[in-house]
Amino acid sequence: MIEVPDSAAGERLDVFLAGSVGSRAKAQKLIDAGLVRVDGKPKQKRFTLQGGETIEVEAAPEGPKVDVPPAQFEIAYEDERLIVVNKPAGVVVHPGVGNREGTLVQALAGRVAGGTDPDRPGVVHRLDRDTSGLLVLARDEETLFALQEALRRRDVTREYLALVEGRPSAKRGTIDAPLGRDRRVRTKMSTDTDDPHDAITHFETEQALPDDTLLRVTLETGRTHQIRAHLLAIGHPVAGDPEYGHAGRHGLSRQFLHAHRLAFKHPETGAPMELRAPLPEDLVRALRQASGERADHSA
Structure with a gap:
């Protein structure tokens, strides 16, 4: 509905x-x-x-069943209450229109739980299909509620690495600009919208490159495509982004956006949790190219 x-x-x-x-x-x-x-x-x-x-x-009638391989992922942390996954690019978090099979939660069937939506068991927050990195999922109803509340209180730190085109005018800053469906392109999120929702993104320069900048980006809110839409709004789209920037930059086949750090208090013990995921190889190669380095360092 x-x-x-x-x-x-x-x-x-x-x-x-x-x-x-x-x-x-x-x-x-x-x-x-x-x-x-x-x-x-x-x-x-x-x-x-x-x-x-x-x-x-209504759901469209199903065509011939196509075997979809299970989603690939790495477990960064797991206990009886929660799982932190390092999701590769190309993996959808949960089933939706056009993506009914091969999702992360289906690959984790029986290991995640909680929530009223059968398509989203244990899902606390999401990553876009072609954004890689860390996300946490719950293994029971109580843990899901606790983590979602922590997210609402902004007690969960979600830090990303984003390579952007050009160089922001300040080394660090905050983008406080409401987002919603774009007035003209309904599949995109934008500041040019008739249905704005509060959205706040913080950024800080990690490395200045000849024609690009590597940023550390922290979410204060969690709107759909928030980082990608906000960085475009200040004139520095994410490198390689086919929807909000320019596809193929530095040899990228997707946007250079990676959820590299996740920090929160364990919902049961209160112990501080901090996990990091290194850049995957495709982003390492793109970063070398953006830096002007040769991809092949062999003698």
Whole structure:
């Protein structure tokens, strides 16, 4: 069920739905197949929303089953209450539209739990498919609630390494700019939105390079695509980002964004937890290229 905000009044149904299902083309296919209802009634894709409606989207009929290999991951820490995973790029955290199989929580079936959504057991926070690094998952309801509360209180430190194009005007700073669905491109998040939500990102220069800057970025809030949208908003998109920057920079096949440090108090013992994940090899190679080093150092 999707609740249509008042700010979406005047939008076409297919344009609005694109933000939830991944693309306008996919939204149109669902509408044309009769799988979308607005307040219980099928509507055409050009139908104009008024705001306040409820949209139901039925699952499309399944085609031939395709075997999807289980998600790859590394365990950075595990106990009876929680698991911290080092997620590689290319892995989706939980099932969603267009990604029903091969997700992280499915690979962790039986080892994570908690929450009312069967597709998101134990999920405290998420990483984009092509963002690598650390995230914590709960193994029971009590732990999930405690970690989510700590996240809301901003007692969980999530620090990323991001290579960005150009050089910010200050060595450190805070981006305090509300984010929401972009007015024109509904699959992207933006400061140019009709549905803004508070979003705060802190950054500090880790290394200045000839044409790029390696930043340490800390999230104070956790909006979808927050780092990528915020860094674009200040004119320094994440290197290699195909949606918010320029694909292929420094040989990258994805955005240079890695959740390298996670710190929080253990929800049961109160002991401080701090975990780090080194940069994966594809980002190490890109960083060398951005630094002007040769990728091959052999004699």
